[in-house]
Amino acid sequence: MNAVLRTVNRTLVGLIGLLLAALGGSVLAIGLGVRPPSWWIHDGRHDVLLSDAERTRWRDAGWWWPTVLAALALLVLLALWWLVAVLRRRRLAEVLVDTGDGEGALLRGRALEDVLAADTAGQEGVAHTRLMLTGRRTAPRARVWLRLEPDVDPGTVLHDLTAQALTHARESAGLAKLPAEVRLREVKHKAERVT
Known part of the structure; x- marks a missing residue:
């Protein structure tokens, strides 16, 4: 999306x-x-x-001004929808890390994403990974898309992801929890034709 x-x-x-x-x-x-x-x-x-004739040409038609106003209102609503969609941040910009001194520190969301992606890409059976942090900076959530090699057990990949990459990221950022939504796809290899 x-x-x-x-x-x-x-x-x-x-x-x-x-x-x-x-x-x-x-x-x-x-x-x-x-x-x-x-x-x-x-x-x-x-x-x-617009000349005077062009501006006053449809003045007496009862349908003209309601149509113009409805089209302009629709245009404004579409422009506002577009602006809200562009300005709404889906990706988390920073994560608040608990440093133990009561103040905390800010960690760039992209840095945590990169570390998570590198840990995940190093797992056995993972062909490609894509990752995004969402949520609030005090309660981040991970969205992970994994493309798996053929004949790999998805349960093992999920276990390794939670036990290694997500646990490592959660502990290093000092988070109480790091919920994740994981989507898996298998890489399709075309069979070679032998003649």
Whole structure:
């Protein structure tokens, strides 16, 4: 889901940026005296975006203003949804480590993720690992995606993950607990055709 949202976000930002750059560049070029093509929305440097006739053309139609207002409201709601989705942090930025002095210290979430991923990738039977810390900085949670080699016992991999990597990370960060959601997939190898 995060990858899809990230892809949609980058695509939308790129398209909107290209559209705004093209429109802004054309307005600037026409304002500097470049002659626009005949099909363009502006005729010259003293032209306005909407003439009086265009602005008052649909004034008497009863459906026009409710449609315009509904479309603008929908556009604002979509923009707000997009902004909330972009600003909401899914990944934990820092973890509060208990140092025993009552104050604690902050550990970067990415550093703990990297250590956990390295420990997990070193396990027997794990082909690929991806990891993300979520939750609050006082109560982090791990989300782990493991791709397993064929013919590996998933129970053994899960046991090794909890007994080694997660326990090591929990103890080194001074956490009382480190709950984890683990998703397993098996690597599919294509059989070679022997002729």
